[in-house]
Amino acid sequence: MQAKIEELKKMFGPRIRENEPMSAHTTAKVGGSVSAYIDVDKKDDLIRVVRFAIDKEIPYRVIGGGSNILFSDEGFEGLVIKNNCRHFEVMSMSGRITSQQMNIKKAVVYAESGVMMNLLVRHTVENGLGGLEYHLGLPGTVGGAIYMNSNFPKRDAYVGDTLQTATLLTKTGEIKQVDKSYFKFAYDYSELQKTGEILLSAVFSLTPQDKKELWEKATEALTHRTTSQPKGPSAGCVFRNISLSDAIIIKTPHKTTSAGYLIDKSGLKGKKIGDAMIANEHANFIINTGNATAKDFKKLISLMKKEVYDTFGVKLELEVQTVGF
Numbered sequence: 667m668q669a670k671i672e673e674l675k676k677m678f679g680p681r682i683r684e685n686e687p688m689s690a691h692t693t694a695k696v697g698g699s700v701s702a703y704i705d706v707d708k709k710d711d712l713i714r715v716v717r718f719a720i721d722k723e724i725p726y727r728v729i730g731g732g733s734n735i736l737f738s739d740e741g742f743e744g745l746v747i748k749n750n751c752r753h754f755e756v757m758s759m760s761g762r763i764t765s766q767q768m769n770i771k772k773a774v775v776y777a778e779s780g781v782m783m784n785l786l787v788r789h790t791v792e793n794g795l796g797g798l799e800y801h802l803g804l805p806g807t808v809g810g811a812i813y814m815n816s817n818f819p820k821r822d823a824y825v826g827d828t829l830q831t832a833t834l835l836t837k838t839g840e841i842k843q844v845d846k847s848y849f850k851f852a853y854d855y856s857e858l859q860k861t862g863e864i865l866l867s868a869v870f871s872l873t874p875q876d877k878k879e880l881w882e883k884a885t886e887a888l889t890h891r892t893t894s895q896p897k898g899p900s901a902g903c904v905f906r907n908i909s910l911s912d913a914i915i916i917k918t919p920h921k922t923t924s925a926g927y928l929i930d931k932s933g934l935k936g937k938k939i940g941d942a943m944i945a946n947e948h949a950n951f952i953i954n955t956g957n958a959t960a961k962d963f964k965k966l967i968s969l970m971k972k973e974v975y976d977t978f979g980v981k982l983e984l985e986v987q988t989v990g991f
């Protein structure tokens with residue numbers, strides 16, 4: 667690996683940082699050092715770095731906000747590319763604007779994959795463009811949100827809903843345009859999880875709507891997030907919610923599919939291992955109360971799985987992405 671890092675340094679100079687701790691780049695603030703790390707803020711640069719890694723057979727991982735990923739204490743033998751490509755713009759509108767009335771039907775918004783979702787949501791809502799409003803307060807980037815098909819389940823709103831087209835970088839370094847159907851979006855799922863392709867940019871098709879109403883919806887989502895989610899450092903929800911059929915079989919109240927409900931009812935709220943703790947506000951979150959290690963997180967994750975299985979006979983599946991676990 668060292669020889670490959672030297673090649674990276676030759677190509678990208680002091681921008682390559684060796685032994686960079688992932689605790690500094692993930693919201694859970696855990697994770698050991700990776701062999702090499704680079705920040706990129708231009709799309710062409712992102713393409714160049716990934717192609718170089720492919721060519722030299724250097725294992726790589728692109729991260730955005732690091733808000734749904736946990737690296738092990740041993741880190742990662744390879745290159746972590748932090749995506750800060752943050753350009754976005756309203757590209758075009760379809761419909762008619764006359765002196766009498768504005769009759770815009772659709773607006774097309776282009777965003778590079780490192781754009782922070784929260785900023786994009788604020789901008790589109792403020793400009794009266796509907797479609798992303800329920801993602802106000804969602805941490806992370808467009809790339810991470812499309813990869814995860816991040817959501818606001820209370821309103822059945824998914825980031826993939828308004829995606830029109832996207833540009834990807836394939837595992838062989840080719841650039842390809844795809845449309846929404848390519849992603850096979852489902853709850854917490856996009857095809858990128860299978861293909862390992864990198865999202866370079868996304869085009870969303872938004873609908874002009876009353877700005878005041880959009881802000882009301884956005885505020886509803888933000889308030890829900892801030893009141894139901896814990897404040898401490900975390901990687902978001904640890905587990906996916908269960909299927910409706912499982913919820914019916916185990917007779918959860920109001921057929922709730924909430925993994926947090928099952929963890930809570932397994933008596934685990936507030937359970938602590940090392941400095942990692944199952945949040946009191948929301949049992950599907952593990953928070954880092956100080957100097958938690960990835961190992962502490964891992965042990966709690968195993969405990970949550972076991973207790974829920976023992977209590978309900980349901981196998982929880984991880985939502986959070988793990989590296990080296």
Ligand SMILES: Cc1cc2nc3c(=O)[nH]c(=O)nc-3n(C[C@H](O)[C@H](O)[C@H](O)COP(=O)(O)OP(=O)(O)OC[C@H]3O[C@@H](n4cnc5c(N)ncnc54)[C@H](O)[C@@H]3O)c2cc1C
Binds near residue numbers: 813
């Ligand atoms: C406090 C808190 C609240 C949260 N609330 C919600 C919520 O309400 N709803 C919800 O759905 N999620 C929520 N999350 C989870 C998380 O914020 C989302 O999944 C988010 O969309 C992840 O984006 P990210 O940029 O941080 O991704 P990262 O954590 O950086 O990466 C996640 C995965 O995406 C991959 N990835 C990142 N960028 C790209 C790219 N450009 N191309 C291909 N793959 C890429 C990474 O390799 C990794 O596998 C929350 C998290 C926290 C910490």
